[in-house]
Amino acid sequence: MTARPVLGILGGGQLAQMMALAAIPLGIQCHVYDPDPVAPARLCAIHHCAAYDDTAALVRFAEAVDVITYEFENIPLSCVSFLNAHKPIMPGISALQVCQDRLTEKTFARSLGFATAPFVDLVPTLSSTDALHAVGAPAILKTRRMGYDGKGQQIVQNAEELDRARATYGTLELILEGIVPFLHEVSIISVRAPDGTTVRYPLIQNTHRHGILRTSIAPAPCHTAALESLADQIASTVLDAVGYVGVLTVECFVVAAPGGSTLVINEFAPRVHNSGHWSIEGATHSQFDYHVRAVMGLRIDPPELRGWSALCNLIGDEPADNDIPVGVAVHRYHKTPRPGRKVGHLTITTTDHATLQHTIDACSELTGIRIP
């Protein structure tokens, strides 16, 4: 057997599963590292089932692979640094550091000249009144680290509420963000190869409910040439700034601006993203294919889209196959359903936007039935 490259993935959830499914046809086998014995990616990868601080297991993992990547950005930095001494980690640690901390992330975005929500570092010495004065009320209190799917954040209306909310977080570092009056939510999913080649999908338009992504549509119905051009600028500037390798997702708000609309950066995800799952069916290269190619040093070509695509998340429950509309693809993650949990998704691909919207409506009736 010719020695084939091996990709290690920290985390063995659905993102790792779909990455491993994309890697196999490229001739690449994946190892995943996840303490969960029923991690979804175990079905198509070698599973290293151990804790993130089990250094012996981490060494065995690092020795088994050529390159290490990750499916979530909240992986302990100590774990990543330890591994980085053994094998290359992509995207690099600097990208991870930026994305793990909402304060660093927003400061970084601003330093590159892009708009973000107003924010303040909510250090203990800063009064709630002053903080709210800086960003405007109501505002969103967030932990600086470890938030996802709307977890670790809450809306506060005034200084009293903010005082009470801050008290519940103990010594956790916090950030207070102003609320952006957005027209739409979009994401920019781009990929950069080690040689600097960068490509991206058109803007993707997202709908959330209860803080969880429900649907994504690509290309974004709200997109304009000006927004796409700004998205190009954001993607290439951010990727180049950190010498990024792999898929990067930038979540943005579309806000009204003089003479049209513009993009305000909400957050970065240094990884494949839920809003890009439609690309498995909807594009010549999926985001998983791209990420694997980039981190393994394979060539990156621009995507061609197969018409309009939409993603509908399956949250808390899975529909029976017979209930899924004709022509809609299903992806089941092999996870135990529970309220609010992403257990799969549906992908719709059509050649016209009217059919797309109609099918999204039909799919929406199937999805998230058990959402609390």
Add this chain to the structure above:
Amino acid sequence: MTARPVLGILGGGQLAQMMALAAIPLGIQCHVYDPDPVAPARLCAIHHCAAYDDTAALVRFAEAVDVITYEFENIPLSCVSFLNAHKPIMPGISALQVCQDRLTEKTFARSLGFATAPFVDLVPTLSSTDALHAVGAPAILKTRRMGYDGKGQQIVQNAEELDRARATYGTLELILEGIVPFLHEVSIISVRAPDGTTVRYPLIQNTHRHGILRTSIAPAPCHTAALESLADQIASTVLDAVGYVGVLTVECFVVAAPGGSTLVINEFAPRVHNSGHWSIEGATHSQFDYHVRAVMGLRIDPPELRGWSALCNLIGDEPADNDIPVGVAVHRYHKTPRPGRKVGHLTITTTDHATLQHTIDACSELTGIRIP
């Protein structure tokens, strides 16, 4: 964890690998049974590595799965019969019996009213002169069982050559077939669900070299409404005749006929087929998705094609990623390259036939370089 259905596959080659890759998003996990410790499907399925006559291992395999299917028709009937006592086997044993024997296969096709090449059962008492008289010379001598990729067959010009050739086969049962003066080679890939629902892809046009499939194009450039209509008839008649469940491939010759052209059945493959690999990218449902759906009792919807598609086999060697034309998908099977061995394939999907042919030409230069 909700109990999820498990599919067992006899054989763990690339067909099983691609079947398992298609099964995972459907919420189905696969077990594969293959004595080869580096069987390609081990990457995305639980691998039972044991001989086909190891009854203890076969029982363990049967107990681990809900339904059993296979990726090749030359599996020992004793093995299949043994398993069938434990779990349902689909496609059923009667289909397998028909397809394992070229004599039974052709007799079956004729009994349904379809054309085949002329053939005779080359029993020891039949003289070579009489046999050649029956089918015409030159003719093709084939073993009745266990042939694939042109193995177990040879062309004979006259009775002396046939005598010599027969002697080399010892007691193996043989068939002599007349040579069909074909215009094109095509395949009909269809799928039937347990409830009788049947769908198929348009005719696929195939090119062989040295008895091995090199390229397939879908829809077949040679197709006509009359040929598609005859293909419908062949697929539904054959599938219904044996109460078939799963994907069936019928390889046919397109031959000149009064008023146009017609189809002559060459052989059946009771499984997914090399000439259908383009469907992973080229259709809304791949042949692997269809086969898994059918044998697991899921709904079968008609395929929609994404324009023109072509498959180019990678034989004996694999091209570097950088040498693959832009927009062409690669599937590497994780097999050790050796001359004449299928180690992967490329898929081209385009919206126009001119680009398709141009890209096939570019791909052909990459493929099969080491073919003897």
